[in-house]
Amino acid sequence: xxxxxxxxxxxxxxTTALWAQAQxxxxxxxxxxxxxxxxxxxxxxxTKLNKPVSAEFEFVNVSKEPVIIEAARPSCGCTTPTWTxxxxxxxxxxxxxxxxxxNAVGKQQKTVWVKLKGVDQxxxxxxxxxxxx
Numbered sequence: 300x301x302x303x304x305x306x307x308x309x310x311x312x313x314t315t316a317l318w319a320q321a322q323x324x325x326x327x328x329x330x331x332x333x334x335x336x337x338x339x340x341x342x343x344x345x346t347k348l349n350k351p352v353s354a355e356f357e358f359v360n361v362s363k364e365p366v367i368i369e370a371a372r373p374s375c376g377c378t379t380p381t382w383t384x385x386x387x388x389x390x391x392x393x394x395x396x397x398x399x400x401x402n403a404v405g406k407q408q409k410t411v412w413v414k415l416k417g418v419d420q421x422x423x424x425x426x427x428x429x430x431x432x
Contacts, residue, residue, distance in 0.1 A: 330420060336356055341354035341426050342428055347431055349400070356424050358392065360389050360392075362389060365388050366387045378426065411423075
């Protein structure tokens with residue numbers, strides 16, 4: 300019985316140590332290892348119907364090699380992203396701008412997926428706010 304309790308305690312300790320190590324390891328999204336956004340969600344507050352709003356998502360290249368944004372895809376046709384096209388050198392800044400047409404009344408939540416060249420996973424950026432009549 301004593302051996303069973305000791306082995307159970309040892310396995311719990313090992314599991315806890317491995318879980319803690321996994322939590323402090325590499326970023327969950329590989330994009331985060333290359334670029335760091337100052338904000339991943341921009342709240343544009345309140346705006347009037349059909350009065351377009353714009354949100355900027357600034358970032359810095361935290362890797363040791365140039366980064367290229369391959370694409371930025373919006374969640375709908377009412378959002379148009381533009382982005383820094385040239386390679387962003389290590390330590391330098393870039394930005395993604397999301398222009399939203401504000402063509403629907405109510406609480407709005409839009410997403411822009413950012414694709415970096417050579418990275419298989421996209422990064423989600425969010426634009427939110429309220430459109431009033």
